[in-house]
Amino acid sequence: MTWGLFAAWAVHDAEELATMARWTATARPRLQERFPQVPDAVWRRMDLSQREVNTAIGLMAGVVAAASAAGARTGGRSPFFGTVLFGFGLHGAVHLAQSAAYRGYTPGVVTAPLVVIPYSVWAVRRLAASGIPVGGGRPAAAGLALFPVVAAGVQGLARLLNRR
Structure with missing residues (x-):
């Protein structure tokens, strides 16, 4: 179950790897038109080369692999694993919200x-059935707070x- 986090992440990020750079280039004009109040400097940060996407996904692979390993070592009791697991689930919900706001496809929305x-x-249910709580308290707060920090x-x- 703990290495399932890495496997699920790999499937999900394969979609992002295949679509992110191209999508950001084609979506930017539509987003700029829809949100003219956003400064150009912010839009320039949205320009991602395929190489940058590859590197970011590779770096995140290290984080998720480390969390999965910590979960495996502790039978799922690692706070690091629990936080990353909870953050990963939140990440899926964020993809759905992004696509709804965009009113179209966004990278990762198919596998979310x-x-x-x-x-x-x-x-989370499997951990809870084993008496290991995940999804409330500190893991939830940490996952919510750290997800954008780690992603950025x-x-x-x-x-x-x-x-x-």
Whole structure:
């Protein structure tokens, strides 16, 4: 179950890997028109090369693999594993909200309801059945707070690593 987090993440991020760079390039004009109040500097950060996407996904692979390993070592009791598991489930819900707001396809929205959310719910239920609480209290708060920090961090590091 703990390594299932990494497997579910890999399936989900394969979709993002295949679509993210191309989608950001084609979606940007539509988003700029819809949200003219957003400064150009913010829109420029949305420009992602395939190389940056590859690097960011590779960096996130390290985070998710480390969390899965921590979960495996502790029988799912690792706070790190629980936080990443909960954050991964939230990530799936964020994909659905993004696509609803965009009113169309966004990278990751296909695997979010088919892989991310079902795996996350199953894993949390399996842990709960074993007496291991996940999804409330500290893991929920940490997952909610750290998800955007980690996502922005790996994206920023990927951009930095790929500067020419």
